[in-house]
Amino acid sequence: MTPKPSALELWPAAASAVAVETDYLIFAFTVLTLMLTVPVFLAITWFAIRYRDGQEADRGTGGIRSNLIEISWMLIPFLLTLIFFVWGARLFVESKNPPPDAMVIEAVGRQWMWKFQHPTGQSEINDLHVPMGQAIKIRIISQDVIHALYLPALRMQVAALPDRYTELWFKADKAGTFHLYCSEYCGTDHSVMGGAITILRQGEYQDWLTHSGAQQSKVAAGRAIYDAYGCGGCHDAGSPVKAPKLAGLYGSAVRLADGRTITADEDYLRDKIRNPGGSRPADGGRQVMPSFAGVIPEDDLGRLVDYIKSGTGETRLGEATR
Structure with missing residues (x-):
């Protein structure tokens, strides 16, 4: 069952450690951006008012010149942003290297549905059940046009391409049911190409496998x-x-x-x-x-x-x- 969105939900819940770290990265970089840009725009506004046409003001050039100030103004923001580049690059590299024991789930995108195939033979349409605390690798392809599987709670997205396999992996640590979407416009019913990912505790997941119906290997x-x-x-x-x-x-x-x-x-x-x-x-x-x-x-x-x-x-x- 697809979860109902909350009218006041401004930020999706985080269902993995990587999702939490991704949020920290976004929030911290936003704060840094505001620290670097807000003073500049406030200064622009103040100078525009203070030295507007017709206002009495000393418009003579000052004699103070400092190369240290100029260099610091360029170098410090550069070094600060470089920290976020390294942080984001590490998350990107980790997202491309799943552990060898990851459970592989095959996924096919088509107009306008998602089909998932579990290693034990169970199939799902627009719903995905996964165990908590287990590395999951989704191997995905499109049967027609370009789609994109987007899992907001895991902060994960990957393109589904015709005739080419792509992958994403994650390890969820929060039980619950969360949205999944197609985030690439793919035709008339793109807006309804969605579903839910349900994260279950290990015992609950085994019980779901037992009672899910499809048992063919x-x-x-x-x-x-x-x-x-x-x-x-x-x-x-x-x-x-x-x-x-x-x-x-x-x-x-x-x-x-x-x-x-x-x-x-x-x-x-x-x-x-x-x-x-x-x-x-x-x-x-x-x-x-x-x-x-x-x-x-x-x-x-x-x-x-x-x-x-x-x-x-x-x-x-x-x-x-x-």
Whole structure:
């Protein structure tokens, strides 16, 4: 359920330590800006009145000149603002480096809804449930136009781009239900493309997983996609088509025709499914696999990649040879 906004809410609640620190950064920089600019504007106003046309005043030039004052006026504000640059840069770098144990949630933006896929198979539309105290990495892509996932309570925002994955991560430390929005104008119903993020204590989150309904694992869902698109007709053992076998492919080294050697990671698998002819292998085989760009929805593509990653293709290949 989407939380109702308060009519008197001037600043969103902070649901993580990073959100609190971000607020401190904004408030402190605002204070510094006012300290540097308010005296200047007050002086401008006073001089404009004091030395206005027709007012008797001594307009002679003074003989006092001080390089120290001039240098101090430039150097001190520069050093003060540099502190905030370093502070903000540190927060930015940390936001781009999630911990290795972060729980990965797949997200797809489309006109006009958000779809979230949990590691255990549960799916949500426009609502997101996450555990408190656990690092969460959201891996996001758009199925149509550019969107942007905005979580005000976490002070986090990331663009959702077509054909390109982006990420954000956070660790929430305050239970509750908070807004999520699309902050990039994306068409007619952009204003209603929102929902809620619910932060639960660990026990409550496990209870939600148990009773949320969808219990199909990501691997099982991926195998269903594998069968639905007929991938086994070429990639299963015993197939008359000379296609690469998928067992053990993920994480292996792949030699390309241009002499490079790359690792078959998630991005490689996604690119290969979308555009099979984009990176030709060194074995010189002819590319006969059709492109699935625009054919497989992004959420189905993610499940298919999860199936290939799991290595369960080895069991499947074994079954096919019996």
